[in-house]
Amino acid sequence: MTSALLEDLQWRKSIAQTTDQGELAKYLDGGSRSLYLGFDPTAPSLHIGNLVALTVLRRFQLAGHKPIALVGGATGLVGDPSGRNSERTLNEVEVVNDWVGKIRKQLEGFLDFSGSNPAIMANNLDWTAPVSAIQFLRDVGKHFSVNQMLARESVSARLEAGGISYTEFSYQVLQAFDFLELNRRHDCHLQIGGSDQWGNIVAGVDLIRRVESKSAHALTIPLLAKADGTKFGKTADGSIWLDANMTSPYAFFQFFLNSDDRDVEQLLRTFSFKSHEELESLFESLRINPGAREAHRALAHEVTSLIHGEDQTLKVENAARALFGQSEIRELDEATLESALKELPRTSLTSGQEFPTWVDLLCAAGVVDSKSAARRVVKEGGAYLNNEKISGEDFKPQQSDLLHGRFMVLRKGKRDLAAVEVDS
RNA sequence: GGUGGGUUGCCCGAGCGGCCAAUGGGAGCGGACUGUAAAUCCGCCGGCUCUGCCUUCAGUGGUUCAAAUCCACUACCCACCA
The missing domain is CATH 3.10.290.10 (RNA-binding S4 domain)
Known part of the structure; x- marks a missing residue:
């Protein structure tokens, strides 16, 4: 493995699985590459859990690659069965459209759309909507074996849990089609995503090989595990959202500041863009003098700044200092x-x-x-x-x-x- | 299709005519200790016009002085047999 980026991601424990890592490294070292990450609009805002993969996408861009942020205007209408043990309730088309717009905005703030390797925004509704059902079944469906589709973890788990609708069963085909389409349009050969997306991504890799006789790569990111075993990013009151109207910047900052000591190191590895040396010294501080919470503060500051801006973060920090401070x-x-x-x-x-x-x-x-x-x-x-x-x-x-x-x-x-x- | 079992508060799960706003565990909340952390210990944990009152035990209707508990029907889930 030669790609420095992959080494960095490894250091951050941000790689769960990849297709042939040697090949992938070679591919990445060969120039500025397109890669994509997709988000389905299942809420009016992204949440902190989505930020994990998004951060990785950003690292790719900083390393000189061309990120494609895809919003699932189409897939969001269908529903991803991954990681769920029951059918999703379908959202209204207008609602999903509204969410697409909102999520798009959030993504735009996170990537750089100018410069020599600008990010691209995509919506899979653009290429799925014009395709007729018959056309889709003939051109895309023909390349899928139901046997293989059934074997995918997301499907087999659901079959065991009582069943899956044809709609959700088809999800992986749609996502594979997206990858193929992006490969054609933007020469995209790599898709990244959460580790639960492995099956869906690999379905796309296969499709590209079959249809275009080209190779494509997959890289998945581990879901963050918390020391106490609960899901990262969820509190008793719900998710931590990136939208300031849904989770205030103050609450957002406090969420990170109040992280369990045992989780802070991994959170910094995952989210921080500081150098390894700086991070190591924060880890050291965490070990030697956890009471000072230097690492917690650095984490909360950096992530909040990234999402809500430096100015807003300073305000929030000052507020906390005033209200929690020793002074009367x-x-x-x-x-x-x-x-x-x-x-x-x-x-x-x-x-x-x-x-x-x-x-x-x-x-x-x-x-x-x-x-x-x-x-x-x-x-x-x-x-x-x-x-x-x-x-x-x-x-x-x-x-x-x-x-x-x-x-x-x-x-x-x-x-x-x-x-x-x-x-x- | 047949037979049997189930559906209880945020989650799991007791209760099986009055002593039930309902045992226990988890989550959550408050306090103590600390560092706006963890662990631990103590307390709380339906609502209100709060020594009382009101609404909850899948839904509807019934029996009874009295039902989460009994009966009937409806919906959903599970098991076994076809």
Whole structure:
């Protein structure tokens, strides 16, 4: 293996499986190559799990290759059976179209569309929509053996779990067709994806060999495993999204900052674009003085900057510093406080009106789900106003509790914050 | 097609006429310890106008003073036999 890029990916533990690695290395070293990575629109936004493969795609571009980001306008209408033990419910066409647009935007921000090896954006609906069913069955379907299709992990698992519709069964054919089409249009010989995509990718490699008598390559990326065995990127409340309206930059940053110590090294390997030396020194710091959380901060900073921009990240960091810092919250100057609170979930009250009770306020701010929950937390001593524990349910905030005459900082537990602003 | 078993709170899973908002485990939440980490320990864990009230045990209807628990039908799942 000679490709430096592959060596780097190996170091990052970002390679699960590849087709002949020697061949692949030779191919990559031979020039600026096209490669593709696809995402199906199954939600209005990509999430952190998608970021793993996307990061790898970006590494290819930085290494001089030409990335093709494909949004599955067609495949998203069909549904990938991989990794699922039950049939997906089909989404409405208009909904999927809307999601395609949104995901496209996110992808655009992540790759470079200018320069000598610009990225390309593709949508598989462009070449599947014009093809008739008969044409598809004759031109593409003829090259597939059902025996082989049945043997694919994604299908066999489903057969065992009770069955699979013809629709989802056909998914691998569509994805293979995509690879073929991109090979024709953009001379693309490599597809990358999550390790669960191996079967689908290889189906494309086969198709290209059969139809075009050309060789193509596959590279899959391991799914991130967390130390506690749970799925990476999911919290009890759901996924961590890249869309700032779905997961605030503050929450996004906090997610990484709060990573389990045991996961930080791999997360840095996976997501960071820092040099190996810099990363090694962060790992060292993690071992020697984990309490300082230097590696956590570096990780959270870098990933958040990549997604939400450097400016936004600084704001979020400053907010966290102000709100979690040692200094008295009452001593923060108005501008600092205001910008910190901007990053938090917030509610507003109208000035002049009587303040709601403590329980109602916690509820209104969304810190808890119900009044019962609010009472519980208050009773348990986990509710704080401006960093002071308030354990009386009947407590009613007063004018004097306002910081700078208009803010209140609510906190549940150690790190769940919300802001209240009184409009004048 | 036949027969038998099942469907319980976020998940798994007890309960099989009153003592049931329902045992236990997991997840989650709060507290203590720490580092906005992990582990551990303690507490909480349907809702509300909260010493009480309201809505939950697949759905509908029924029996009963009283049902998650009994009966009937419907839907779905599982097992065995054809």
